[in-house]
Amino acid sequence: MPSGVRDIQLLELKDTISQLNNTISTQNELIRSPQKMLQERDAKDSEKDQLIANLQAQLDYLKTRLFGSTSEIRHEQLPGQLDLFHLQTEDEPEPVPLEVEYIEVKAHRKARKSKAAYDEVFADLPTENVYVDTLTEEQKTCDVCGTMMIPIGHELIRTELRYTEPKLERIDYYAxxxxxxxxxxxxxxxxxxxxxxxxxxxxxxxxxxxxxxxxxxxxxxxxxxxxxxxxxxxxxxxxxxxxxxxxxxxxxxxxxxxxxxxxxxxxxxRRYLMADETPIQVLKEEGRRPQSKSYVWLVRTGDNGGIPIL
Known part of the structure; x- marks a missing residue:
């Protein structure tokens, strides 16, 4: 092979190797960059964890001081200081314990409220009486003599509520x-x-x-x-x-x-009134800008036994 061609190939190989090195360097930089970001994030997370732990410790301490059990008893005695809780002398008799008096409370049962009847629950509703007539002519015939039976009385067997759906009707008025x-x-x-x-x-x-x-x-x-x-x-x-x-x-x-x-x-x-205000924005109000604040006032009578007015 001529030396000129070999030199050309060597130069091409050198260029290829140089490009590969550059590519590898770039990839390494790209790899190191996320690693650095992860390390920085881990460091920040560690700082946050430490801060949270410190705050939790402070919170536990404050909760203990605020809500924990406390005692004003001092276990150590100061020189020359009398003990307020141990002033009993040797001449004083020991306190006699009092006998606890127990009061027996008899058990009782609450009377169950009687169930309201239909006449009481549905007193304000209009009532329609429906007389049942479902027997056939054959069933109304006496099975002994064959005579047609006649009604002699009625008995209430059940009660139901009927719901009528709302509807709209068009009514045209003619003069x-x-x-x-x-x-x-x-x-x-x-x-x-x-x-x-x-x-x-x-x-x-x-x-x-x-x-x-x-x-x-x-x-x-x-x-x-x-x-x-x-x-x-x-x-x-x-x-x-x-x-x-x-x-x-x-x-x-x-x-x-x-x-x-x-x-x-x-x-x-009335002598006493109660009131409440609600801020509201009113558009196209005469003499005022739409951005100005208006109020809706609710006023009612107080609880003084009279008829309530709102």
Whole structure:
């Protein structure tokens, strides 16, 4: 083989060896770097463990000082110091132990409260009587003479509660127009229209029962409007929470305000009142920035035996 080719191969081998050395050095650096990080982490963990141990020791010491049993008895005596707990002289007699008097308490059993009857538990519910009639004509025939039997009395055999699911009904009101038959052919016919009672909320489909249902479930049963919205969807109608909120506001301002003012006057006559405030942010409040803090005040009468007013 010519020497020139061999020299070229040797140079290539040297370059390859140099690259391998560089690669090995790089790999070693990469290996040493995580090891160094692990060592530093172990050192920090050791410091934390030592700190936790010190804090735990301090905590145990403080808990012992605060909650542990203590004694004010001194076992050593100071020179010239009298012992407060050993002042008894030799002339004083030994104390006579008192006999413990035992009082026997007779065992007693608490009388079990009688179970309430249905008439007491369901006193406020409407009652419907159902008379059972499930026998066939053949069963009602006397097995001796073949005569058809007749009912002679009834006996209560069981009681059950029936739940009626809530439902929504659409009611369309139609106005009735009347005309005067005598004035019909004249130049001035007379008409009158019976439009019935006005709606609870002008331009709204809310009935008094529906509005009362929304307010009852929100303020008595603590059901938010968004949950009522989902409940109405299950009944087949989509009523938004915004619509229900507008119903509540309108009824409060137009129907409940006189009652509110009356109860407010009664409340101010009480000797003691209790109050609570809740911070709230109000948007689009006249004369105030949206970032300003407002308050909702809840005021109720005290526990003085009168009728509670909230």
């Amino acid at each position: 009735t127009t009347y005309e005067c038959p005598q004035c019909k052919e004249t130049e001035d016919p007379r008409f009158i229209k019976d439009e019935g009672t006005p709606a609870l909320i002008p331009g709204s489909y809310a009935s008094s029962g529906l509005a009362a249902h929304v307010m009852y479930y929100k303020y008595v049963m603590s059901m938010p409007l968004y949950r009522q919205e989902k409940d109405f969807e299950h009944l087949g109608v989509k009523i938004s929470r915004t619509t229900m909120a507008s119903w509540i506001i309108y009824c409060a301002e137009n129907y409940f305000l006189p009652m509110y003012e009356y109860l407010h006057r009664k409340l101010l006559k």
